[in-house]
Amino acid sequence: MIGQLQYETTPKYSFPRSLKDAGISKRIVELSLNSMRTASGRIFDVNDEELASFFTERVDDKYQLSIKDGSFPASIVPLRAIHDETPIIGIDVSSIKIGVTDAGAIYAVRGAVVTKINNCYRYVRFGPLPFHITKENIHEVFSELSRDLSVRFHLPSYIDSQIYLCNIIEKRLRAYVSRLVRRSIILWDGSLTAGMQRNLINDLSKMLRTARENSNIVMGISKDTSLKFIGWRITDLLNGYKPPCLFEIRSPSLSHAGSLRVLGRIYVARLAKGGCAFRLDIDKAIPREESIVAVEKLIGNEMLYQGYPETLRLAHIYSTFTASDVIGIQRLLIRKYGLKLVAHNNMHRTLFGPYGTRLGD
């Protein structure tokens, strides 16, 4: 027998393949297929106006936080880039409403994980996956999707389905990445906050803990923040300071801000000269000094476009849907599931003809 040398690759360097091989998609795909079977042969209404509204960007830290005046001790931390080839991982997930059936709505979700390892960018894109969400299957779909996350989702309202779907898939992706990679900086799109429900906090805490156990540091970057201080957006507070620098917001009121639980240390960061300032959340369980070093490693090992990490930017680009994506998905649904496409019934036009339409109708 001819012996063959077996080379074992370092787990972190074979990460993208591991993600695919780990079968992250298996259950989600099954759920997608099962849900889509319920759409088979149904009437399918594609409303372009509605679709257009779903292309709009979400606000990254959707939970409203407020910083009380006077309780705002803050310090500026100048940063120095550390070049040590720490892997950088960016995760983003997008969703879109594809159309409406007579029983519910069809959404599509796509996730992207982009890595920068050994100065090379690689991506793994997951999806798009369509889901037919109806009153009948909504509970089953969401509880199945959230099962691995040890989180019991309360039944979301029909209108929130798209956001829930996107969040669950994103959480699953984040959880998998936290488990799979080691000694890396993991970038999430958004903040490290959770609602006050115990299960949501547990879910986020568990993901952060898993990441820590694998020597990873999770950072949440919000492109658009609603956090304000004396009427100023916190991202404006760094104006006049020489980048790269961090501005830590140490407000005791932030730990339990209303209905939110903040699990990260909140910073305002301007990471590159000429770049924008972003809200940066770093896992609170990581010591402060270590957090700052992690940001310095991010600066040293990542390409920053307008001060924004390239891995996260690419993850966003790879996951976002374009209009042609939507048409392609609609085509698949019609061909594969025999959906019957109908023209959108515009009530204004039906009732009033050309006189009842608004500008642009």
Added chain:
Amino acid sequence: MRLFKKTGNTMHILCFPDEEVEKGEYLLIEDEKAHKSMIVQVIDIEFANVPGVMEEMLRSSSIEEFVEGEDDDPLDIMSHILYIQDARLLICKVHGTIVNGKLTSESSWLPSRTHSIIHKIPTESLVKLANIEGSLPIMIGETQDSFPLAIDAHQLDGRLSIVTGKKGTGKSHLSKILALGLADYGAIVVILDLNGEYTSLGYNQDGSKNRYYDKIKVLSPGKTFKVTLYQTNLYVIMRTLVYALGLPGTSAREFRHIWKFLEKTGRLTLHDLGEAIQNWKCNQHVKDALYSRYSALVNSGFFTDNMAEAISFEKMLRKTERNGGGIIIIDLSDTSPSDRQMVVEYALAKLQEALSQWKIRAVFLFAEEAHLYLKETYWDDIVTRMRHFGLFTTFITNQPNTIHENIYRQADNVFLLNFVNEHDLQIISRAARADAETITSIVRDLPSHHCLLLGKVVKDFPIIVKIRSLNVKTMGQTRFFFAEKREI
């Protein structure tokens, strides 16, 4: 394929990547409920305006270069997205309607968008429907769907035709096919051969004689084509002097007197004509003008007093007709520009004379680069007046601007080879037999030796043909300095 929209006589049809359609092909839009089918021709192919494509391309082009990766796309949706992005829009022109299996020119109806079925119509079916081949077929070549297309010689009879295309695209080759095809059916063809390209029509490529050998006569002015003044009547010589040699009106009047005097005295020779001009009592300027034209006639070598070396062009035409048709090639390649005009004027005048006196039935005239030997004002005369006598002209040129706009408008058939120059395309698009859009869009992309046939020969269904090869010895090729190296 799906019908998208109709504007005027232009149809827009959505076509998907797995449906192969080329510019110039015909489509049938079948509306079973209306019991009608519309025939349209694809004149242009564009990308369908799929929303988001620009965004998709911009973002992928900016990152593809330095990012590798893979898609975990379990439902293979990406293939559908790419399929949509590659969708094309066929710009088509309406050419008629089929009702109960019969072709009509009706185009005012609108086929259903939802249940019309669109498919390609083979050229063979189109040819049968429109009865393009007729009873006297001349094989031109193969269409895009490899159908051997023949045109009906009847459609060249009594017609004005134009063969045009940029240099090296095969105009002369196509003209040879047409000329030989006409000769096959007993027609008399006269070719004004500017570059001596047709002189070997009677020989195969290997130099051996072909079946046309006996039907082809090559006339070289000053050598094998000489005439006496006696053969040349006053009408012919006057046209030659006025049109070719620019003799002014007053001088022309005096010349007429001299000619009649010589004719009466039986001394109509070159020698006597010269003497008569010298001795004629008239204004010195007129005398000088007449003598300079006389010198031109003598120096051309085209006129002779030796009856033995002179030929009768008229007799040759009649003989050709008696022998069941043939081709008379007037080789103008070694003739100076002024002599060229003289020879052509003589030939045309003789043709007109013979035709008007019903000595021959009709002549198909092939005129290569006619602007080089005919004045612009004379073309209208050829096109409008002489066609009534039975002179049916085919203009061959690579400079479309040298043909008068009137001629384009009156052309019954246009054989278009490739042009890319916008100015040329604009001029050609004046041809009344097809719309400007069809011409400019299709001709621009025609490969070499492909021709767009327009007009009566294709019953107004523009068809692209790859011109067939011809086993004829090639002449008139460009001479190359580096010929030996090319052969190596």
